[in-house]
Amino acid sequence: MALVSLEVVGKTYRGRSGAYEAVRDFSLELAEGEFFCLLGTSGCGKTTVLNMLAGFEAPTAGRITLDGRPVSKPAAERGVVFQGTDSLYDWLNARDNIAFGLRLAGVGRAERRAVAERFLALVGLAGAGDKHPAELSGGMKQRIQIARALANNPRMLLMDEPFGALDAMTRNILQAELTRIWQEARKTVLFITHDIEEACALATRIGVMKRGPGGTLKTVVPVDLPFPRDRTSDAFMAIFRHVHAAIREEIVAV
Amino acid sequence: MRERVKIVAGYLAGFALLFLVWHLAAVFVVKSALFPSPIPVFVRAQWLIEENILQEQVWASLRRILQGFALGTALGIPIGLAIGSFKPVRVLLEPWTEFFRFIPAVAMITVAVIWFGIGEESKIFLIAYTTIFVIIISTAAGVGAVERNKIRAAQALGASRFQVFALVALPATVPFILTGMRLAMANSFVTIVAAELIASNDGLGKMLWDARLFMEINDIFVALVALGLLGFATDRCFRLAIRAFAGRYNPTM
């Protein structure tokens, strides 16, 4: 059975300027342990899908379940890594940010510290535990966000363009790191991006979205390439071209 | 550390320049007995200090400020948090804050004296009155300004409503509260002088009033300089405290 299932999910925002149907008839099943990249142009409804799966916003149509139980509000089983870095707690150092979920669960100080150190090391920041977010670079802050979500031991990880604001070099490094972390932590990941190469490098499957209004899944492309991936290989290029063709129609269609 | 020495040296030079300009203006421009140069003022201040008179007036004013300020802050923070967190509370109390905000403490002196007499209570009431609305408004604004993703991150880590409030909204609001306190402290100086000018037996405001009655022009200037220095020192202390508390995570404080 699938870990996560979205059944003909839809979301219509109602505001002062009228109703806007951001997502329509969105259906998807995620298997345990897979790394699913949701790819689409800006404004097609990617974040909306993630917010519904996270439980931040309720769908206006359809059903979302995890392990067969309906998703209705945010919970520790669904960890989130946000698009910007403003979700980190400025008043806590890196270690306490990472251990925040454990603190919420009432875990003792010594164990929190031990777990935080382990996840600091996992994201390559051993020794930076005493630093506050203001003292860290953009890439380091995203590493802290990833560690914070993982330290809480969720069933799955939801990531919303986590590397979108980083320079190309840092982004490449973090992509490689994320693959390693995913293989070590064995989590199911839903990863949102608008970067085709990023999707091809990370995903076990890529879902290409149709642009909105009524954003929905257009095709799903399996990526059966071993990790670490060689971005110059013919097989990688072939998948890149395939995905590129699918998304090009969405860009040209504007 | 070197940076700090430089700042202190700069401040001292700035004050020296201020007194120099004052001296030049008094001696060469105004040339009036009603505008003394800093020299007789300092001589007079020295005498007032030796007689322990100046200290008493300064302490009388400062004590009132600190007591009223503490009271206003202690009441203002929880009210501000409640207004910022719960819409019904905000709707209910907004008329209060928006109503009293436009009645300055100075306008309340009369009723304060009628209610509490000429002693300490009326001054503490007035300072608390000055303080509380600034604190309420900045605290409530701080709660409203907490980034949505900070709250969502906590929810996705399993936080209850109370945990979101205590561990996210509250600490995120601290810089706003501290900034509000600093503003309120500055306002307190205005209020205390006005209150002591009109109704008091001691304090820097009373000293100003008496000096005018007896045409002790030097005393007036001693009181003015004391006020300026006291306010400056208090504000610096505040800034240092804010830095020590919040500086590591908020470099703008």
Ligand SMILES: Nc1ncnc2c1ncn2[C@@H]1O[C@H](COP(=O)(O)OP(=O)(O)O)[C@@H](O)[C@H]1O
């Ligand atoms: N709270 C909201 N109210 C109204 N419209 C919204 C809201 N959130 C998103 N939208 C609209 O829904 C569409 C999809 O947004 P989003 O999911 O953020 O896109 P993406 O993440 O793919 O760039 C956009 O057109 C956006 O303007």
Ligand SMILES: [Mg+2]
């Ligand atoms: Mg988005």
